[in-house]
């Protein structure tokens with residue numbers, strides 16, 4: 001693979017690491033998200049990244065304070081991209097839509113509108129959702145199971161495409177001489193009636209400049225893979241290891257080919273959290289501080305009693321996981337004590353792995369003046385992250401390694417806290433990526449930037465659609 005990587009910003013204003021909002025100077029108040037959104041958009045566009053990407057979550061609750069603070073309260077993704085459409089000029093704008101709960105007509109309308117307003121920079125990330133509380137927020141008794149969610153998702157995406165094709169590209173005539181405004185033959189209903197989705201159409205928004213804005217799909221199950229392979233332009237997969245990602249990417253490409261697509265028309269993207277500074281040591285100091293800012297039960301009054309405080313954040317819980325006896329004297333340690341070599345020697349594989357992760361990411365060790373503490377271990381165990389830590393060269397090495405291993409066509413870049421870490425990525429890592437030819441895509445529309453072929457138009461290729469269209473005339 002030699003094509004430049006796709007690189008977009010996965011924007012979480014409160015930061016992608018749960019203690020990020022506590023970092024000195026970090027954005028910590030969703031009531032002022034607008035300013036951070038504008039700043040991140042400007043930085044991303046100046047760095048010539050491919051898109052800004054907004055995830056979604058359809059419920060909230062006090063448990064998220066510790067688990068995923070950025071899910072507690074934030075601007076909804078379609079609102080965020082529409083807001084940023086007005087303050088950006090070139091960058092792609094991708095919003096997540098949950099097909100389990102969203103209405104296909106409203107989704108087609110909003111995304112076609114975004115595509116028109118931005119001259120072809122819109123994209124949509126379709127997910128089926130993993131949050132059971134979403135059901136009660138949408139008048140449902142329960143969150144549907146995986147099969148039912150994907151049955152609906154398959155119909156949803158088809159309905160979306162049919163709606164986007166409501167208008168032939170030349171159906172808007174506007175002949176002032178004859179007074180003919182539209183060619184009514186070029187205006188088609190979707191007339192889609194599935195088991196889960198029904199929508200008549202046509203769409204009351206003109207033809208989107210990209211015809212079909214790029215479709216992203218994020219998920220992990222076999223049904224997710226099948227949906228990505230047949231429908232997605234970008235598959236967003238979770239992967240921490242390049243060999244695993246390469247295998248998933250190969251599987252997705254093979255499935256895409258089996259469904260009649262060119263494998264290169266399905267790009268596989270992985271999320272990554274680069275912790276960037278001018279030097280490797282300075283980047284490790286940032287991770288060190290982030291770990292120390294993770295709230296853990298250190299015996300101080302109150303914290304462990306807070307609503308929904310996670311139970312896995314104490315020495316006792318860590319030692320339980322490490323299989324160390326309940327009467328062991330290690331349990332008497334204070335969280336800020338250094339982990340001794342003797343204690344580490346007793347760790348089973350998983351705990352030893354956590355220790356190694358802390359050492360490599362923070363530069364701390366079991367000996368010397370800069371020692372790993374129990375607090376570090378508990379934090380790293382309870383709040384794991386896809387960190388890639390270092391100066392510009394280390395970050396670029398990582399991107400290059402994944403590309404050369406066939407593990408990814410691109411990255412969704414998350415920032416541990418905003419806006420400083422995103423700015424560090426843009427100002428320090430991106431120039432190095434560019435110097436190595438790892439980034440540098442171009443194109444007027446998002447489809448072009450992503451290197452995607454023309455969309456497969458249903459009305460030309462699909463007999464069902466042709467039949468419906470004929471019946472409607």
Ligand SMILES: Cc1cc2nc3c(=O)[nH]c(=O)nc-3n(C[C@H](O)[C@H](O)[C@H](O)COP(=O)(O)O)c2cc1C
Pocket residue numbers: 054055056057058096098126127128129130131146218219220221222223224236237238271
């Ligand atoms: C990298 C990645 C990012 C995701 N982002 C979101 C998101 O923003 N909102 C959401 O509801 N689900 C998101 N998901 C979850 C999936 O869309 C899906 O709902 C969940 O994984 C359950 O489906 P599955 O069993 O097919 O994986 C994401 C999944 C992955 C792998």
